[in-house]
Amino acid sequence: MTTIIDGNEIGDQITACVAACTDTLVSEGVTPGLATVLMSDDGASETYVSMKQQACEEIGIEGFHHEISADEPAETLFSTIDELNADPAVHGILVQMPVPDHVTKRDVLERIDPMKDVDGFHPENVGRLVAGNARYKPCTPHGIQKILAETGVETEGKDAVVVGRSDIVGKPMANLLIQYGPGGNATTTVCHSRTEDLAEKTRGADIVIAAAGVPEMIDGSMLSDGTTVIDVGINRVDADTDKGYELVGDVDFESAKAMADAITPVPGGVGPLTIAMLMYNTVKAASLQSGVDISLP
Numbered sequence: 001m002t003t004i005i006d007g008n009e010i011g012d013q014i015t016a017c018v019a020a021c022t023d024t025l026v027s028e029g030v031t032p033g034l035a036t037v038l039m040s041d042d043g044a045s046e047t048y049v050s051m052k053q054q055a056c057e058e059i060g061i062e063g064f065h066h067e068i069s070a071d072e073p074a075e076t077l078f079s080t081i082d083e084l085n086a087d088p089a090v091h092g093i094l095v096q097m098p099v100p101d102h103v104t105k106r107d108v109l110e111r112i113d114p115m116k117d118v119d120g121f122h123p124e125n126v127g128r129l130v131a132g133n134a135r136y137k138p139c140t141p142h143g144i145q146k147i148l149a150e151t152g153v154e155t156e157g158k159d160a161v162v163v164g165r166s167d168i169v170g171k172p173m174a175n176l177l178i179q180y181g182p183g184g185n186a187t188t189t190v191c192h193s194r195t196e197d198l199a200e201k202t203r204g205a206d207i208v209i210a211a212a213g214v215p216e217m218i219d220g221s222m223l224s225d226g227t228t229v230i231d232v233g234i235n236r237v238d239a240d241t242d243k244g245y246e247l248v249g250d251v252d253f254e255s256a257k258a259m260a261d262a263i264t265p266v267p268g269g270v271g272p273l274t275i276a277m278l279m280y281n282t283v284k285a286a287s288l289q290s291g292v293d294i295s296l297p
């Protein structure tokens with residue numbers, strides 16, 4: 001029997017812990033604050049940002065939201081970031097990616113105070129992660145580590161294949177998997193668009209993490225029996241539904257399920273964990289900035 005991993009359930013467990021930590025902080029006079037900044041007219045981005053704000057509200061984190069028109073100059077975004085950096089009520093800042101083409105992503109990431117960088121994308125935080133001394137683990141890879149732990153999937157000594165080398169998922173995921181300690185110690189291969197024989201690599205894997213952003217690119221014929229399959233894709237493809245699209249992952253679910261020991265669905269797999277770990281990092285940020293101790297799992 002293949003286990004269909006319930007990301008909503010695992011996310012809810014983490015959210016409950018984060019909410020308890022929030023209560024502790026509030027009782028010490030510190031209300032965690034998360035600012036989201038959206039500079040895009042993209043419908044998917046709007047959906048994700050509002051999901052993040054909704055999660056804040058449920059937990060008791062104070063949400064601040066800023067919208068900047070996509071045709072504004074980059075300076076408008078930078079001055080918003082500067083104000084949020086200086087605002088003591090804001091412990092975490094998330095600038096929703098992607099930003100418009102005329103705004104240099106690197107400049108945005110470097111502008112955010114590393115102590116408030118709850119995405120973990122600032123070079124200082126990336127450096128700390130690679131050095132094995134993470135401050136804020138990037139939300140999606142961290143959430144995947146929680147999924148593997150909750151599902152009882154051992155990583156130590158296993159062959160993990162990460163498909164995709166993005167700064168947001170692929171690179172930090174691979175770094176977490178090769179780290180010493182629980183959730184790490186995996187023999188890790190990173191595949192990408194120039195990989196010559198992808199199916200050969202994925203067939204040799206105990207754990208496949210699909211994060212290439214290509215709808216249904218990994219199918220059952222590319223997997224061995226008993227693999228753990230983690231699908232990070234959230235692709236909107238045109239479909240005859242109310243919304244005019246449906247969400248599909250980077251994995252062809254039905255054929256992959258037939259081979260997998262455990263698999264995450266889309267939606268309801270990795271996505272809810274990304275949000276839960278963002279809340280986790282926000283509460284951690286509030287603790288670090290206020291000096292109030294909390295015990296995060």
Ligand SMILES: Nc1nc(=O)c2c([nH]1)NC[C@@H]1CN(c3ccc(C(=O)N[C@@H](CCC(=O)O)C(=O)O)cc3)C=[N+]21
Pocket residue numbers: 047048051094095096097098119139234247266267268269270271272273274275
């Ligand atoms: N600075 C920054 N940080 C991010 O963390 C970030 C970002 N930019 N840009 C875009 C991606 C995407 N992302 C998602 C988070 C949750 C779901 C999620 O919860 N999805 C639901 C379904 C949502 C739906 O129905 O559309 C699910 O998979 O069950 C999806 C996507 C965060 N991102």
